[in-house]
Amino acid sequence: MNSTPPRVRFPRDDGFHAEVKRRAGAHLEATGLARWGGSAMHAKTGVILGWFAASYALLLLLGGTSPVLAVALTVSVALATAGIGFSVMHDANHGAYARSARVNRAWGLALDFVGASSYLWRFKHNVHHHTYANVDGMDADIDAEPFLRLAPSQRLRPFHRYQHLYGWLLYGVLAVKWWFVDDVLDLARGRIGQLPFPRPRRGELAAFLVGKAVFLAWAVVVPVLVFRSGWVAPLFLLGALTLGVVLSTVFQLAHAVPEAEFHAARSGDQRMPTGWAEHQVRATVDFAPSNRLLGWYVGGLNFQIEHHLLPDVCHVHYPALVASVEAACRAHGVPHHTHPTLRAAIAAHYRFLRALGRRGAEAASGSRLAVLAAPSSS
Numbered sequence: 014m015n016s017t018p019p020r021v022r023f024p025r026d027d028g029f030h031a032e033v034k035r036r037a038g039a040h041l042e043a044t045g046l047a048r049w050g051g052s053a054m055h056a057k058t059g060v061i062l063g064w065f066a067a068s069y070a071l072l073l074l075l076g077g078t079s080p081v082l083a084v085a086l087t088v089s090v091a092l093a094t095a096g097i098g099f100s101v102m103h104d105a106n107h108g109a110y111a112r113s114a115r116v117n118r119a120w121g122l123a124l125d126f127v128g129a130s131s132y133l134w135r136f137k138h139n140v141h142h143h144t145y146a147n148v149d150g151m152d153a154d155i156d157a158e159p160f161l162r163l164a165p166s167q168r169l170r171p172f173h174r175y176q177h178l179y180g181w182l183l184y185g186v187l188a189v190k191w192w193f194v195d196d197v198l199d200l201a202r203g204r205i206g207q208l209p210f211p212r213p214r215r216g217e218l219a220a221f222l223v224g225k226a227v228f229l230a231w232a233v234v235v236p237v238l239v240f241r242s243g244w245v246a247p248l249f250l251l252g253a254l255t256l257g258v259v260l261s262t263v264f265q266l267a268h269a270v271p272e273a274e275f276h277a278a279r280s281g282d283q284r285m286p287t288g289w290a291e292h293q294v295r296a297t298v299d300f301a302p303s304n305r306l307l308g309w310y311v312g313g314l315n316f317q318i319e320h321h322l323l324p325d326v327c328h329v330h331y332p333a334l335v336a337s338v339e340a341a342c343r344a345h346g347v348p349h350h351t352h353p354t355l356r357a358a359i360a361a362h363y364r365f366l367r368a369l370g371r372r373g374a375e376a377a378s379g380s381r382l383a384v385l386a387a388p389s390s391s
């Protein structure tokens with residue numbers, strides 16, 4: 014692990030990304046819309062924060078009167094928390110929420126409020142995941158070793174045979190691991206996986222620490238003081254489990270499916286077979302494009318191809334931009350895959366987990382272990 018971090022490079026593309034941006038820009042201009050969220054995002058933020066605040070207040074007020082109510086309201090708090098992640102902090106940390114960098118930074122801190130560091134997220138997600146989607150060794154989203162095999166290049170272990178069954182439950186651990194293990198270890202080591210990131214400055218470190226403290230205050234300390242009951246611990250775990258399953262599943266449906274391509278990074282310089290933008294499309298699959306309620310809740314993450322190509326465009330515009338992106342893909346011979354429904358996407362992820370848990374690297378129907386080209390001389 015201490016070897017030189019891999020350096021993966023993308024060749025220049027044939028104008029594909031420029032055409033995507035040109036078509037998307039033309040659409041926004043024709044409709045008179047800016048790339049930011051505008052009033053649609055303000056309204057959405059109000060609804061989601063209101064949902065969170067109401068669920069949390071009712072939990073504190075009524076949770077002690079009925080176990081069923083306590084469970085239902087805990088799940089509601091967890092789903093609203095996921096909504097803050099999907100639909101508020103994600104766009105803000107990409108600089109797509111508002112025109113003002115300061116406003117984006119402020120809403121980006123919503124991630125710290127729900128327990129995870131926005132500073133680390135901007136490296137882990139904006140830089141690593143968005144540059145190297147599905148490149149094993151570079152993209153933390155497909156690193157769950159040794160528990161899960163999420164890329165054909167990862168070692169197959171005997172218990173992976175059952176990962177299509179236990180994987181969903183394991184996703185529940187994500188939130189707790191993210192809050193209390195990953196963020197802390199990443200900060201201490203100065204790297205995420207193999208990739209280093211700049212040490213936070215004093216203000217960024219303060220935001221990290223204050224964020225963790227605020228989260229622990231509302232998620233643990235206040236419920237303990239209000240309920241004065243041992244039931245706070247299982248309720249906290251229920252909330253964390255719900256959040257982890259929902260977040261992980263939505264993340265996985267866009268990349269960990271049989272139609273997505275995978276690559277493996279090794280140490281040293283390597284060259285990808287396609288340009289950056291084409292790689293993003295080949296490593297990503299849209300799902301449930303007609304499901305407006307789902308799209309609203311997951312913050313456009315079901316239009317993940319459009320998001321990877323246009324990460325600085327707010328998600329409220331993605332449904333209208335799909336046709337432009339598909340046209341650019343057709344013009345450049347790039348396959349644009351979509352699962353028509355949420356159910357189809359979940360079934361695809363199930364098949365992916367099962368295939369990768371049982372067979373060799375090349376066997377996940379459609380998933381290919383694309384061995385990167387030999388070290389480049391450049």
Ligand SMILES: [Zn+2]
Binds near residue numbers: 103107143320
């Ligand atoms: Zn993103």
